[in-house]
Amino acid sequence: MKAKSMDDAATSSIPSSKIYNNLWNTKVPSKIKLFGWRVIHNSIAVRGALAKRCMKVDSNFSCFGETEESLIHALAQFHEAHIVWYVSPLRLDIPCSSSLSFCEWYYSLVTNFKEKTRWDLFWCILWGKWLKRNAFVFEKRKIEIVDVMLKAYGLVGEFAKANEKRGVVGNSDQIIQTWSPPRLGFYKVNADATCFNANVVGLRVVMRDSIRDVMAATCCTMKGEFKIVVAGALAARHALTIAMESGLLQILLEMDTSILCHKLKNNIRETSTLGSIVSDILYLGSLCSSIEFSHVGKQ
Known part of the structure; x- marks a missing residue:
């Protein structure tokens, strides 16, 4: 209940319709929108959340050193995640406060982001960060930062192209x-x-x-x-x-x-x-x- 109250306070000045419209109006694959909805509702199974639900897991994840694996830390504050956001075209400098929740950070972006295309890239990068984390957890495989960025750019561009209305093209382009x-x-x-x-x-x-x-x-x-x-x-x-x-x-x-x-x-x-x-x-x-x-x- 404490976490919920904190998130409620963070969103008190932002209409819920605006919060969700930023997600549903993005031009990204449906699986990423579903992922985004779960992220906003804090229903992603990071180790810190699982431990709070009394599941027998170590809340400290070796990938993050001795720090508890929270949603904000896994997707934004962890060193490599922080680099991805900073070097991306979004140029986000993530606050390092341990009391900051992911929802609070997201709501601050809802206020500051003016260009709709920034949200397309935001959710694709976030999706890439989650895949990078899962590859390490379940496959002991490291995905490089540059691969996360390339995949995110590709998803934005390819999804936009797939939704364009095109005329007939030559065989070589098909x-x-x-x-x-x-x-x-x-x-x-x-x-x-x-x-x-x-x-x-x-x-x-x-x-x-x-x-x-x-x-x-x-x-x-x-x-x-x-x-x-x-x-x-x-x-x-x-x-x-x-x-x-x-x-x-x-x-x-x-x-x-x-x-x-x-x-x-x-x-x-x-x-x-x-x-x-x-x-x-x-x-x-x-x-x-x-x-x-x-x-x-x-x-």
Whole structure:
């Protein structure tokens, strides 16, 4: 009852309709909305909550040191969780108060978040943090922070694209392929971009070797309104730059934009924004020991 009273006090000035509308109006998969509803109602089975229900579990989780595993600590205050929120485009600096509940933190965001698209990314990152925690608990497997970020960006962008009303597209863009490793000695660099509504584009890059090991990965955002093919070109240029800085010079650069891939393969340079970026990519490619370009459909 004490926890409930604290949460009631925190929400006294915020209409309940606004609290739930922020969740139900987000453009994310239904499973994430259901997860969000359970989080808001504090019904997620973290160890601290299970211990309070008199279940025989150790409320202190080794992943968090000697601290009790509470909802706010697992999803926001724990060191790695704190980093994810701070480096994300949301730029959230989480209060470290031990008395802060998740609901209190969430309600403060309801007041401060003005852009609806921020909620899409918020819930996808939160979902990724929960999956990361579960992978450690049940599989003793560590998911890297960058993978949490890439997955969250991907969920936002792919869900938006899946809900767009599109006309008929060419066969090359309808092909869906599975990822395959590069041949021995080469590194496959996958570059992708997601256009958000608030004049922001997210760039994602993952580099793997022939045995599927991740050699490097990065994600970042750029301000500006870009066509999807230009955003894809920006991602490809960023990917090639990071790969070369990492010492990877035998590269298979894979992208999901067939138009961009065609221009790169055929050395087509034009006087345009896209043409300028294509020229940059081709120049960087000329500095590599070997480079190939390929197109892969969205999965």
